[in-house]
Amino acid sequence: MNLQKLLDVVLVFLPLSFLTVGGGQSIVADIHRQSVEVYGWMTNGQFMDLFALSRILPGPGALLVTLVGWQAAGLAGALLASAAIFIPSSLLVFALAHVWTRYKNTLCIxxxxxxxxxxxxxxxxxxxxxVLRAAEGGAWAWGVAAASTLILMFTRISPLLMLGVGAGVFLVAL
Structure with a gap:
C-alpha cells in the first residue's frame, strides 16, 4: 500500500470538504483538476466515466469522491476520501448549527x-x-448544454425530455 498516495487523497479531499457550498457538485471542477491534472490518477475519459457512474447510482452526489479515491488508491483510498470529504464539514455544520439558529435573523447571518x-x-x-471540457464533445456539446440551460430556465419542459433531445442531437451528428 502506497502511504504517500493515501496521504495525497486525504490532502485533496479534506480542504474540499469545507468548499461544498451548494452541494457536492460545487467541487467537481477541483476534483477534476486534482485527480487528472495535478496527481494524474486518471485520464479525462476515466474521470467522465466515474462522474457518470456517480450520477447514475443512488446516493449522494459526492459519491464521485469515493470513486476517485478508489481509482487513486483502492479500497483504502475510497474510505479515506469519503471520510475526508464528509467528516470535517459535518463536524463544522454540527458545531455551527446552534450559533446559526440563535443568530439567524441578524444582519451578519x-x-x-x-x-x-x-x-x-x-x-x-x-x-x-x-465536465463539458473533460467530455471533449466540442461545439456540439457546448451548444446542446447552452440550449438546454436556456430552455430549462424559461420553460417547464421536463429535464428527461431534454436528455432525450440531447442524445438525439448527438446520434444525428455522428
Missing part, C-alpha cells in the same frame, strides 16, 4: 447567506464547464 448564493452558483457553473 443574512449577509453571509446572501453572499454564499452567488459563490455556490459560480462553483456549480465552474463544475459544469469542467
Amino acid at each position: 443574512r449577509a453571509i447567506e446572501a453572499g454564499l448564493v452567488p459563490v455556490a452558483a459560480g462553483m456549480v457553473l465552474a463544475a459544469s464547464c469542467t
Whole structure:
C-alpha cells in the first residue's frame, strides 16, 4: 500500500470538504483538476466515466469522491476520501448549527447567506464547464448544454425530455 498516495487523497479531499457550498457538485471542477491534472490518477475519459457512474447510482452526489479515491488508491483510498470529504464539514455544520439558529435573523447571518448564493452558483457553473471540457464533445456539446440551460430556465419542459433531445442531437451528428 502506497502511504504517500493515501496521504495525497486525504490532502485533496479534506480542504474540499469545507468548499461544498451548494452541494457536492460545487467541487467537481477541483476534483477534476486534482485527480487528472495535478496527481494524474486518471485520464479525462476515466474521470467522465466515474462522474457518470456517480450520477447514475443512488446516493449522494459526492459519491464521485469515493470513486476517485478508489481509482487513486483502492479500497483504502475510497474510505479515506469519503471520510475526508464528509467528516470535517459535518463536524463544522454540527458545531455551527446552534450559533446559526440563535443568530439567524441578524444582519451578519443574512449577509453571509446572501453572499454564499452567488459563490455556490459560480462553483456549480465552474463544475459544469469542467465536465463539458473533460467530455471533449466540442461545439456540439457546448451548444446542446447552452440550449438546454436556456430552455430549462424559461420553460417547464421536463429535464428527461431534454436528455432525450440531447442524445438525439448527438446520434444525428455522428
